[in-house]
Amino acid sequence: MKVKILIANWKMNKNLKDGLVLANAINKKITNTKSKKFIILPSIHSVNYIKQNIKKSILIGAQDCSPFLKGAYTGDVSAKMIKSIGCKFTLIGHSERRIYNNETNKLLLEKVCRANEAGLKIIFCVGETIEDFKKNNSLKVLKKQLTGIFGTNYNFNNLIIAYEPVWAIGTNKTPQIADIKKTHDFIKLFFKKNYKFSDIPVLYGGSVNSQNSKEIFSLECVNGGLVGGASLIAREFIKIYDTL
Numbered sequence: 129m130k131v132k133i134l135i136a137n138w139k140m141n142k143n144l145k146d147g148l149v150l151a152n153a154i155n156k157k158i159t160n161t162k163s164k165k166f167i168i169l170p171s172i173h174s175v176n177y178i179k180q181n182i183k184k185s186i187l188i189g190a191q192d193c194s195p196f197l198k199g200a201y202t203g204d205v206s207a208k209m210i211k212s213i214g215c216k217f218t219l220i221g222h223s224e225r226r227i228y229n230n231e232t233n234k235l236l237l238e239k240v241c242r243a244n245e246a247g248l249k250i251i252f253c254v255g256e257t258i259e260d261f262k263k264n265n266s267l268k269v270l271k272k273q274l275t276g277i278f279g280t281n282y283n284f285n286n287l288i289i290a291y292e293p294v295w296a297i298g299t300n301k302t303p304q305i306a307d308i309k310k311t312h313d314f315i316k317l318f319f320k321k322n323y324k325f326s327d328i329p330v331l332y333g334g335s336v337n338s339q340n341s342k343e344i345f346s347l348e349c350v351n352g353g354l355v356g357g358a359s360l361i362a363r364e365f366i367k368i369y370d371t372l
């Protein structure tokens with residue numbers, strides 16, 4: 129049975145106290161099992177605090193990592209540092225970072241290398257803009273975003289892909305179910321064809337809530353979800369987890 133994964137991306141929300149309250153509220157109601165897992169990505173400042181004070185162990189990750197190993201890179205947090213505070217995962221390539229921080233494929237490749245060297249599992253985000261979607265260019269964009277990022281000897285067991293159409297993030301809009309199937313199938317086939325890896329987990333992200341999650345997760349090619357806004361409300365996140 130393939131494991132189903134739900135990821136909470138808190139972005140730049142929640143202070144130490146509120147983050148811990150939210151993590152505890154979620155953790156009280158749902159539990160990681162062999163077949164169903166949830167991962168929380170708080171802002172990096174609160175990871176240690178949550179880890180130290182949470183009532184029950186939790187899977188936790190960072191929202192980004194530095195492309196550099198160590199040294200004079202003011203403001204950066206290295207993959208090794210992220211690992212040392214108890215993170216098992218890091219998100220790389222979120223569209224907000226691609227857009228607001230001008231992150232290119234070249235930079236993302238470096239981040240992937242550093243995270244891999246540090247032993248972090250990677251959640252790698254891809255997704256097209258509304259312009260590309262309207263021009264029917266979604267698959268072309270996904271191919272470009274995935275090409276040249278992973279070496280042939282990469283450990284693909286440590287990789288999760290999150291398909292997040294940029295136009296669906298925080299907008300209350302989601303693609304048609306047939307479009308979600310098409311993109312997820314395409315991503316899975318990309319890894320099968322290029323790396324002979326047929327088991328890549330692909331999560332859907334973009335305005336997932338407790339009303340639409342059941343239908344999205346019912347697709348066999350969808351291995352779970354990456355949730356932003358709705359993950360900030362414990363009740364809502366738990367409801368979504370129940371539909372996995």
Ligand code: PEP
Pocket residue numbers: 137292296297298299333334335336354355356357358
């Ligand atoms: C995200 O930013 O990763 C995301 C999926 O956000 P939202 O659920 O708010 O659309």
